Amino acid sequence: LVITCGAAGGINALFRAVLEPGDEVLCPAPYFVEYGFYAENHRGVLKAVPSKPLTFELDIKALAAAITERTRCVLVNSPNNPTGRIYTLDELASLADVLRQASARTGRPILLISDEPYRFLAYDGADVPAIFPVYEHSVVVSSFSKNLALAGERVGYVAVNPAMPEAGKLVAGVILTNRILGFVNAPAVGQKLLAKALGHEVDASIYAGRRDAMAEVLREAGFAFSMPQGAFYFFPRIPKGSDDAAFVNELMQEQILAVPGSGFGYPGYFRLAFCVDESTIRGAGPGFARAFAKAMG
Amino acid sequence: LVITCGAAGGINALFRAVLEPGDEVLCPAPYFVEYGFYAENHRGVLKAVPSKPLTFELDIKALAAAITERTRCVLVNSPNNPTGRIYTLDELASLADVLRQASARTGRPILLISDEPYRFLAYDGADVPAIFPVYEHSVVVSSFSKNLALAGERVGYVAVNPAMPEAGKLVAGVILTNRILGFVNAPAVGQKLLAKALGHEVDASIYAGRRDAMAEVLREAGFAFSMPQGAFYFFPRIPKGSDDAAFVNELMQEQILAVPGSGFGYPGYFRLAFCVDESTIRGAGPGFARAFAKAMG
Incomplete structure (x- = not known):
């Protein structure tokens, strides 16, 4: 070691x-x-x-x-x-x-x-x-x-x-x-x-609550995604027919910071981090919904 | 910067x-x-x-x-x-x-x-x-x-x-x-x-005293060297006819730790650090003299 x-x-x-x-x-x-x-x-x-x-x-x-x-x-x-x-x-x-x-x-x-x-x-x-x-x-x-x-x-x-x-x-x-x-x-x-x-790890249960909140927000907005089993990221699919870089720009218009999947060698998806307060995550719900609807035309 | x-x-x-x-x-x-x-x-x-x-x-x-x-x-x-x-x-x-x-x-x-x-x-x-x-x-x-x-x-x-x-x-x-x-x-x-x-630098005058002590010790032992103008190293010439790696081993026998000049791309010399107490430096005097005399045959 x-x-x-x-x-x-x-x-x-x-x-x-x-x-x-x-x-x-x-x-x-x-x-x-x-x-x-x-x-x-x-x-x-x-x-x-x-x-x-x-x-x-x-x-x-x-x-x-x-x-x-x-x-x-x-x-x-x-x-x-x-x-x-x-x-x-x-x-x-x-x-x-x-x-x-x-x-x-x-x-x-x-x-x-x-x-x-x-x-x-x-x-x-x-x-x-x-x-x-x-x-x-x-x-x-x-x-x-x-x-x-x-x-x-x-x-x-x-x-x-x-x-x-x-x-x-x-x-x-x-x-x-x-x-x-x-x-x-x-x-x-x-x-x-x-x-x-050592021995004083951060409380993972706080992240579990945030994960559930973000899953709810994404599901309601219409996104397809796999539930993360660990870490603090979601990697949902972008709405059909849109481009990941363009869609991330749309999210930015809604004050939502995301990273295009292309940056991770996997286009057609985007990354979200949920190391933010649960209220911030829930507050982003309408923005996600608007961006999704707009991309679907 | x-x-x-x-x-x-x-x-x-x-x-x-x-x-x-x-x-x-x-x-x-x-x-x-x-x-x-x-x-x-x-x-x-x-x-x-x-x-x-x-x-x-x-x-x-x-x-x-x-x-x-x-x-x-x-x-x-x-x-x-x-x-x-x-x-x-x-x-x-x-x-x-x-x-x-x-x-x-x-x-x-x-x-x-x-x-x-x-x-x-x-x-x-x-x-x-x-x-x-x-x-x-x-x-x-x-x-x-x-x-x-x-x-x-x-x-x-x-x-x-x-x-x-x-x-x-x-x-x-x-x-x-x-x-x-x-x-x-x-x-x-x-x-x-x-x-x-910042602003609480170490006292350089302590090093000046150590430098003078080491110069005295080396001069008395017979070494040729240039007086360092800065830093805390001497780089004396090894006694004529010896090899720098072998000479450093001789110094080790005298409990003196040095580095052969070859390691610095400059054979025929050796490096000494004087970031040690003045008494340690002066105490090494007889060892330097013995190693020098031995190398000169």
Whole structure:
């Protein structure tokens, strides 16, 4: 385990440690937009594979078909930003099977990287399956920004599966890349704050109430969406016949801030964050309804 | 100006913003060993040009001769780690002339980057000349690790010369690269600590006393060296006929921790840090004398 400058710093250090020029990073879409930059920073190429609409279940066949000799790692994010989807143990086990076969074929183990800053935020008692027991060449990256409300303080970690034969070597590599990329160490004061803050997680039930409110608002306005199982985002489909960037502009006219799905490699959808007061969410109801009706003509 | 995760994070963000694959970073030697990694991280190549022994004055002719069409920037560090040298206004002006001519020849402005974390630590009232008035395509990188004793907290900055025609574009570039390299922001709590700590610099006179003590110890032991004008390092020549790595091992036998000059791209020398108590420095006198005598046979 290496304490890093947030999860973003951790993924960059990890990519610097494992990517050769031209190596491919496979990633289910929609994905967090900066993953593409992270791969490019270190001479890699992000290759996105669309998940199944509207549930955002992993498309295992498509992922298997997208693997090439240049595939160095697969990067998953669960609970997912922007969909709120949690990948099930079955999905992860199927993915692990595919990766084991492909690794045997190419002779180079493909890493499975799981970015999990929203692990603490799962609704209806949902379980977020751990990847270590599922696949030995796995790495967990996370941060304390969300669960301890330490955003801005830049403390996260890279945890390498101890079952990985090259675990010690990879940890040593990340310690070096973390240093030479200029992170050097996670902020010292932040690490002390973190030690004090552990065990005092934010109250996830507040988010559950907001989630229900936003589901109600979206349903009443007419949107099709999958109920998020974790994190604090909705990723609804845009009304038929409209363009996601244009529709997000329409929402802006209604004082509603959304991000077009294209930015996450998944056009035709848009992302909403519900880390705002429930009254704000309910207050946006009429705006959502007007924007939907207008787009439907 | 962009607040960065230390000077190391700042140089990485800057290199990511300005280097094209294969671009050269010219650097006077001896230089801080990690500069080479920083350049390589972003597809650049560090090209070192030895400064003049024993004063470590910039070798302007050699620097001029080393410039090629791929030279993207020159990175200087003053007061220098490991030599303690402060580049004079004359040296910097000559370097600027060379860079202006070369930029005109290649049609691409060569950046002059000055890494200055030791600016506050200059002895005998020495002035550390500012590079902004000397050369318009210049960038200052620094940190607060040393002057405010905030090491580990990772707060530094990249300051772009406002006279540079592309200043706004470069600042925007560094804001983006700082984000996508995973730094995102300098630690939030550290920035608040910094604001409180400004104006309470560490007492440089303590270092002046240690410098004098170490000079005395080295002189008595027989070493040739140039008196450091700033920072807290000596970079003495090793006794004739010995190898720097082997000599550093000899010093270790005497409980003296030094770094071989080869690590700084300048063999035949070694680096000593005097950020330790004066009594420790004086106590090492006999050890230095024994190691020197032994190496001289």
